[in-house]
Amino acid sequence: MGNGLTNEQLQMISGGCFLIGVGEWKNHKVASWFKEANLYTGGPALMSATLRRPDFVGIVFDLAGVGLIANAVWKIYHG
Numbered sequence: 001m002g003n004g005l006t007n008e009q010l011q012m013i014s015g016g017c018f019l020i021g022v023g024e025w026k027n028h029k030v031a032s033w034f035k036e037a038n039l040y041t042g043g044p045a046l047m048s049a050t051l052r053r054p055d056f057v058g059i060v061f062d063l064a065g066v067g068l069i070a071n072a073v074w075k076i077y078h079g
Contacts, residue, residue, distance in 0.1 A: 005076065008075070009072050009075055009076055012068050012069070012071060012072035012075070013068075013069055013072045015065075015068050016064075016065040016066065016067070016068030016069035016072065017065065017069070018065070019061050019062070019064045019065030019068065020061070020062055020065035020066065020069075021065075022061045022065075023057075023058045023059065023060070023061030023062035023063075023064075023065060024058070024062065025058075026055065026057055026058035026061060027052055027053065027054045027055065027058035027059075027062075028050050028051070028052050028053075029050070029051050029052075029053050030048055030049070030050055030051075031048065031049050031050075031051050032046060032047065032048040033046075033047050033048075034046060034047070035047050
């Protein structure tokens with residue numbers, strides 16, 4: 001067994017985490033709407049919520065990140 005991680009392995013792991021983060025950022029959309037005035041809830045307001053709606057680009061980033069991390073783990077395991 002080796003003494004630690006090589007720079008290549010560490011770069012692949014961190015690059016994979018970065019790509020997963022970009023993919024998830026792309027997959028989370030913000031929905032906004034106006035709430036009408038109501039006797040029980042008060043005056044009008046701008047409402048927003050974060051929804052996860054995966055799209056093609058986000059999924060590609062996620063898969064690329066998982067692939068990089070899996071490749072790094074394979075290289076760590078097999079020396």
